[in-house]
Amino acid sequence: MSKHTLFDKIWEKHVVFEEPGRPTLLYVDLHLVHEVTSPQAFEGLRLNKRKIRRPELTFATMDHNVPTTDRSLPIEDPISAKQIDTLRNNCKDFGVKLFDLNSPNQGIVHVIGPELGITKPGMIIVCGDSHTSTHGAFGSLAFGIGTSEVEHVLATQCLWQDRPAVFEVRVDGSRASGVTAKDIILSIIGRIGTAGATGTVVEYRGEAIKSLTMEERMTVCNMSIEAGARAGMISPDEKTFEYLKGRPYMPKGQELNIKLDSWKTLATEQDAQFDRSISLDASKMAPQVSWGTNPGMVVGIDGRVPSPSDYSDSNLKKATENALEYMALKPGTKIEDIKLDRIFIGSCTNSRINDLIAAAKIVKGKKVSSSLKAMVVPGSQLVKLQAEKIGLDKIFKESGFEWREAGCSMCLGMNPDILQPGERCASTSNRNFEGRQGKGGRTHLVSPIMAAAAALEGHFVDIRQWDIEREL
Amino acid sequence: MKPFKNFKGIVAPLDRMDIDTDQIIPKQFLKRIERTGFGQFLFFDWRYLDDGKPNPDFVLNKDRYKDSQILLAKDNFGSGSSREHAPWSLEDYGFKVIIAPSFADIFYNNCFKNTMLPIVLSSDKTDYLFEKAFNEQIYMLDINLDEQTIKDDLGWSANFEIDQYKKKSLLEGLDDILITLQLKDKIDQFEKHYQL
Numbered sequence: 001m002s003k004h005t006l007f008d009k010i011w012e013k014h015v016v017f018e019e020p021g022r023p024t025l026l027y028v029d030l031h032l033v034h035e036v037t038s039p040q041a042f043e044g045l046r047l048n049k050r051k052i053r054r055p056e057l058t059f060a061t062m063d064h065n066v067p068t069t070d071r072s073l074p075i076e077d078p079i080s081a082k083q084i085d086t087l088r089n090n091c092k093d094f095g096v097k098l099f100d101l102n103s104p105n106q107g108i109v110h111v112i113g114p115e116l117g118i119t120k121p122g123m124i125i126v127c128g129d130s131h132t133s134t135h136g137a138f139g140s141l142a143f144g145i146g147t148s149e150v151e152h153v154l155a156t157q158c159l160w161q162d163r164p165a166v167f168e169v170r171v172d173g174s175r176a177s178g179v180t181a182k183d184i185i186l187s188i189i190g191r192i193g194t195a196g197a198t199g200t201v202v203e204y205r206g207e208a209i210k211s212l213t214m215e216e217r218m219t220v221c222n223m224s225i226e227a228g229a230r231a232g233m234i235s236p237d238e239k240t241f242e243y244l245k246g247r248p249y250m251p252k253g254q255e256l257n258i259k260l261d262s263w264k265t266l267a268t269e270q271d272a273q274f275d276r277s278i279s280l281d282a283s284k285m286a287p288q289v290s291w292g293t294n295p296g297m298v299v300g301i302d303g304r305v306p307s308p309s310d311y312s313d314s315n316l317k318k319a320t321e322n323a324l325e326y327m328a329l330k331p332g333t334k335i336e337d338i339k340l341d342r343i344f345i346g347s348c349t350n351s352r353i354n355d356l357i358a359a360a361k362i363v364k365g366k367k368v369s370s371s372l373k374a375m376v377v378p379g380s381q382l383v384k385l386q387a388e389k390i391g392l393d394k395i396f397k398e399s400g401f402e403w404r405e406a407g408c409s410m411c412l413g414m415n416p417d418i419l420q421p422g423e424r425c426a427s428t429s430n431r432n433f434e435g436r437q438g439k440g441g442r443t444h445l446v447s448p449i450m451a452a453a454a455a456l457e458g459h460f461v462d463i464r465q466w467d468i469e470r471e472l
Numbered sequence: 473m474k475p476f477k478n479f480k481g482i483v484a485p486l487d488r489m490d491i492d493t494d495q496i497i498p499k500q501f502l503k504r505i506e507r508t509g510f511g512q513f514l515f516f517d518w519r520y521l522d523d524g525k526p527n528p529d530f531v532l533n534k535d536r537y538k539d540s541q542i543l544l545a546k547d548n549f550g551s552g553s554s555r556e557h558a559p560w561s562l563e564d565y566g567f568k569v570i571i572a573p574s575f576a577d578i579f580y581n582n583c584f585k586n587t588m589l590p591i592v593l594s595s596d597k598t599d600y601l602f603e604k605a606f607n608e609q610i611y612m613l614d615i616n617l618d619e620q621t622i623k624d625d626l627g628w629s630a631n632f633e634i635d636q637y638k639k640k641s642l643l644e645g646l647d648d649i650l651i652t653l654q655l656k657d658k659i660d661q662f663e664k665h666y667q668l
């Protein structure tokens with residue numbers, strides 16, 4: 001008998017219909033919805049007089065557009081306000097549970113799913129958002145879909161999919177202090193490139209992955225799409241179950257025990273075959289900083305900005321030239337010498353409570369450099385509340401950070417939180433594309449502790465030389 | 473969905489790899505709740521200067537590429553976000569075909585839902601097309617999806633691969649939701665026995 005991977009087990013279990021020569025119809029357990037990619041899907045249902053097949057398996061929140069300033073004030077941008085109202089009305093008309101702007105459970109869709117226990121092992125989870133891969137940290141198959149597919153899932157609770165290849169990415173070895181989950185995933189993308197996992201679902205394995213907390217696993221799975229993968233996943237283990245137990249949408253008592261028994265059978269079996277495999281050594285990784293305009297353009301903090309002449313391929317040479325021009329960087333510049341104007345700690349990659357605690361430990365009792373502006377945007381209202389309970393808001397504010405309401409914020413700047421042209425930002429988000437954080441803005445992707453240390457110094461610094469375990 | 477028709481059109485060369493969805497349509501234009509009218513925002517940050525005037529250096533602003541229906545690009549076109557606004561804006565602008573050596577998955581799939589054909593062609597072939605699209609005064613290609621061929625007027629031609637179901641779905645303009653709803657019995661059956 002051949003051994004099965006986590007992916008195989010989830011796929012097999014969800015096949016509703018298959019026939020040679022066409023994609024497979026899969027059943028979807030959980031559909032997450034946000035304001036930006038759903039209006040046209042609801043409109044399509046209305047035009048065709050269709051209902052949602054399983055509204056109780058659908059959850060919505062607003063995160064991309066929402067202001068992160070005072071929520072009691074009306075939203076200034078009328079088009080954003082309209083998109084938010086539209087989601088509100090759609091949820092009401094179609095019977096979808098919405099975590100509205102004033103709900104204590106509002107937040108970035110990929111932060112609230114796990115924290116409320118809506119996300120569960122073994123599920124197929126979809127959302128009109130490419131970072132849906134985050135939920136794969138719980139041993140689910142979770143991926144982003146387009147708006148036409150959002151409409152399809154609403155109407156049928158199913159989705160047509162071609163079976164992807166399964167790609168094993170092993171990370172073994174132990175990390176140096178200061179090397180985080182963010183640095184692991186950036187190192188992986190730096191190694192395989194932004195299209196390195198196209199057409200595949202990645203399963204992250206190995207000792208260095210097993211040792212990560214659930215929040216750190218989410219950071220890794222979150223950026224799978226930045227390597228081109230359809231999804232990223234990690235086999236569930238005791239840590240997964242412990243994290244989920246007791247969360248609001250989790251089963252309890254006997255029902256929980258039955259679920260746990262079944263979830264324990266999900267993990268990839270020993271000697272299971274993957275279509276592809278690579279292996280990395282965490283002990284050789286340094287804290288990563290992106291220097292260019294895609295997340296594969298990264299280098300260790302002790303490195304330098306590369307030169308177009310480092311590449312023999314003419315397309316890569318040109319891409320490097322374009323990136324350096326956009327980023328206004330000279331080849332050979334030491335990464336530590338790059339000066340910053342803005343610091344953004346937030347996004348579905350790094351805005352959970354442990355990210356904020358780690359950053360707060362760095363900045364406690366110290367002041368943000370006078371040459372820059374810094375902000376923290378918690379991933380959800382629950383994260384914000386937790387943080388305030390242990391005084392993180394005070395630590396950040398005293399240090400000179402702005403402390404905001406939950407949302408996507410400057411990860412993509414659909415709300416007023418944007419970079420000005422030419423501003424350079426150390427950001428804990430996931431994309432450093434041209435204009436991503438504001439037209440002409442320059443983004444450097446880093447971990448929360450690297451961002452926090454850079455905020456104090458005004459430029460990047462090697463966090464490995466700092467005491468990162470200070471008392472709070 | 474409307475069916476895809478074979479056609480002959482002008483090729484516009486966009487000589488960059490890793491063109492991401494933030495470039496195809498920047499986020500400030502994702503706030504609309506309609507499905508149409510996104511063509512005006514296509515490649516916005518490249519197409520317009522800071523003062524709002526068209527950028528004369530950008531390829532689509534050059535007279536000879538004004539009416540192009542075929543976009544030629546480099547590796548990993550459409551990476552990044554799942555926003556279907558990206559294919560909506562390309563389609564609304566007038567593109568029917570995108571040719572590149574490789575595409576990002578979600579973008580590739582989204583094209584088919586919007587009667588747009590993404591063609592994967594090896595880079596030696598796209599290099600030839602780039603050369604012609606840059607140097608010929610007007611460079612046109614005949615796209616034939618039935619036969620899976622593209623041809624120019626200079627005697628060059630190439631075949632392309634495509635998943636047969638995707639091809640059928642484009643040619644017939646299949647409505648995925650309608651097809652799935654016809655399988656309602658199967659879904660009912662599945663739900664009856666299914667336990668997560």
Ligand code: SF4
Pocket residue numbers: 063064108109110129131347348349407408411412429430
């Ligand atoms: S935080 Fe950024 S990447 Fe995550 S869902 Fe929001 S916009 Fe997308």
